[in-house]
Amino acid sequence: MTMATEMQVCLRLPSRVLFEGTAVGLRGEAADGGFGILPNHVDFVTELVASVLLIxxxxxxxxxxGIDEGLLVKKGHKLDVVVRRGVESDDLDALRDTVADSFAGLEDEEKVARAALSRLEADMVRRFASLRKPHS
Structure with a gap:
């Protein structure tokens, strides 16, 4: 690996790319604590926790x-970050409100989807149970 002054960073959500571009450093939080990455950092993989990610x-x-749980993979001069949920903010003070608003809306949508799935599962179990009954 050659010495570099920059690295390519891609921050992905399940539905879209939140950030893609050149960076000179990244600061994040893993389960075992905070870390920083520079372009010539050793390759590694780590699990991310809900925290602030600075690029x-x-x-x-x-x-x-502001990110939710995810995974970071550093290989060569390329850094890939995938997270369940994430939002960008202009400053740290506004980030708390932005995260609260965005994540709360997503949690409501997930609750509705889980309830619908539960109803479908219950209906499927009832239909299978009726197939097992002997016909008279």
Whole structure:
């Protein structure tokens, strides 16, 4: 691996890409604590926990993301991050409200979907049970 000053970062959600671009550093939180990655960091994989993810861009700006659980894979000069849920905010103060609003809406949608799935499962069990009854 050659020495590099930048790395390619892709932050993905299940439904879309939240960030894709060049970075000079990344700061995140794993189950065993916080960590930082620079372009020439050793390759590794880690599980992410709900936290703040900071991506430092080549121009010195930082992109701030509130993320849910996920996985980070660093290989060469490429960094892939996949998370269940994530939102971007302009600053840390606004991030708390943005995360609360976005994640609460998603949780409501998940509850509705789980309830519908439970009804379908119950209906399927009833139909299978009726197939086992002897016909008279």
């Amino acid at each position: 430092r861009l080549p121009d010195g700006d930082e992109r701030i993301f």
